[in-house]
Amino acid sequence: MDESVIYCRFITGKICAREVKINYQANVTKCPIVADKRKIEFQALPETEFGEVVLSLTNQGQKEQMFEIVPPNPRVSGIIVNPLVKSLKSG
DSSP states (O other): OEEEEEEEEEEOSSSOEEEEEEEEEEOOOOOOEEESOSOOOOOOOOTTOOOOOOOOEEEOSSSOEEEEOOOOOHHHHOOOOSOSEEEEOOO
């Protein structure tokens, strides 16, 4: 946990200002889920054909992670993702 301070200046009148100290804490963690591809390119195919893209995800964290994929509307995009919700064991 990192504790820091922000200094803000408020205008309190036409020629007056007041400086206020605001303490805050930030807990930043790295996402433990890693993909084998940084970019996915989809082919443009005719309506009757389909292509498949396989993406491998790994969990490098110490605890099991649950993730959900929210693809665009398949009627518009033609993209179908299976499964949408998946849990990944640690390691």
